[in-house]
Amino acid sequence: MSIWQYANPKKFMETTGPLLPWIGAASLTCIVTGLVWGFFFTPDDYRQGSTVKIIYLHVPSALMAINAWFMMLVASLIWLIRRHHVSALAAKAAAPVGATMTVIALITGAIWGQPMWGTWWAWDPRLTSFLVLFLFYLGYMALWGAIENDDTAADLTSILCLVGSVFAVLSRYAVNFWNQGLHQGASLSLDKEENVSDVFYYPLLVSIGGFILLFVFLVFLGTHTEIRARRTRALLARERMS
Amino acid sequence: MIALLLRDLRLAVRAGGGFGLGLAFFLIVVVLVPFGVGPESGLLSVIAPGVLWIGALLACLLSLDRIFALDWEDGSLDLLATAPVPLEGIVTVKALAHWLTTGLPLVLAAPALGILLSLPQGGYLWLVVSLALGTPALSVIGTFGAALTVGIKRGGLLLSLLVLPLYVPTLIFGAEVARRGAEGFEVMTPLLMLGGITFGALALLPFASAAVLRINLR
DSSP: OOGGGGGSHHHHHHHHHHHHHHHHHHHHHHHHHHHHHHHHSSOOBTTTBGGGGGHHHHHHHHHHHHHHHHHHHHHHHHHHHHOOHHHHHHHHHHHHHHHHHHHHHHHHHHHHHHHHHSOSOOOOHHHHHHHHHHHHHHHHHHHHHHOOSHHHHHHHHHHHHHHHHHHHHHHHHHHHHHOOOSSOOOOOOSSOSSOOOHHHHHHHHHHHHHHHHHHHHHHHHHHHHHHHHHHHHHHHHHHHHO | OHHHHHHHHHHHHSTTSOTTHHHHHHHHHHHHHHHHHOSOHHHHHHHHHHHHHHHHHHHHHHTTTHHHHHHHHTTHHHHHHHSSSOHHHHHHHHHHHHIIIIIHHHHHHHHHHHHHTTOOTTHHHHHHHHHHHHHHHHHHHHHHHHHHTTTSTTOHHHHHHHHHHHTHHHHHHHHHHHHHHHHTOOOHHHHHHHHHHHHHHHHHHHHHHHHHHHHHHO
16 A cells, blocks of 8 residues: 555546545535634624634635645646656646635735725735735646646646745745735744634634635545546547547 | 857847847836836936836846747757757856846946936946846746747747746845945845845756756657
8 A cells, every 4th residue: 555556547536536525515514614603603802803703714715825835836746756647637726726715815814904904905025925926826827728738738837836936935035025014923833822812713723624625625626627638538539549 | 058159149139139129128118117107306216226127127028938939940949959068058058148138238228227217326336236146047037937938839928927926036136235225225135135046046947947948849
């Protein structure tokens, strides 16, 4: 038994296919629980009022926006080194999800920032680096769309992902240097004292779990679609030959 | 490699090579800015370093697709790839040729355009230094983008979408050097960062560009 056996598309489909509805249902349950719990059963913050509740959408989507890129980086490396097609397709499927998460994080942040900071947008390092991350997602998806040959597209986008990761990190530090921000620091670390209080913490954890499951669900779904699309194309090609 | 460099330079300078187009574009961008924001010299002198940097960056971007497109069309890129010189070296020479025909003229023209934007007295030196140190990074990063999109028809817009996010760190540090220089602050920290980006890109990106080119020529 090794993890690489799931790189076989048939094996991958067989294993993840039956799991798919369960993951979807679990993610839906977690997100609904987290959001309902967070929205209706936690007290308002003493300074921020009810606006604090957008945290249950903002933090999980921001977390997934970054981790989706990280997952694409790992999948790209696996494709470049071991050339498993499932890996390249998973990276392809993760990109639109990550881009959507970035947009959700930016929009919820703007909605929160309007009453709290008094502005929809500030050129804060975190906000700016998220915008840059969104541009990276756009470029990555556009490159996938522009190349006809599948393997060439997978190779080129993988290398773009590697180079892009380096530059995304560079941009993160560059914008930090360029402007000191409004955005608060991390308040969910496991080892720090001044975290958010438990009342907000547990529903947030449930919501984060839901978003992680949602990401897994959408990536699996996208990968399945890609594999089926390729099989269909192969069948059509074979029919035309005969 | 020197022969290749001379060939690229000759091709760029002769008719149809687009030499000077980037420079003219730079000039037009800088001339348009006062029309857009108004002619007060106080405002212009504040934004001058940033405008000059963005103008230089866009002028650089404009000429990127020429790096490989013509060689790709007439097949000489295949010959270059099979030449005894490693592809990494060829890519580096291409980037150098692009810098000599686009980046260097921009650096030399920038002080003249700084006068148009009433750049403060002390800013000229650091503007030239930051552009001279930063534009090689723009050429090297752009060569990577051009190698990525070489096989795509009408890939110009895609090239911009891919390359512009990669330009963010260079632009931030380059414009920061120019701005601090113009306002008379110390410039060493961003200057060192800019140098780090340029030399890091110069050392590592040719490998990525060459790998991408090999995939495209497969």
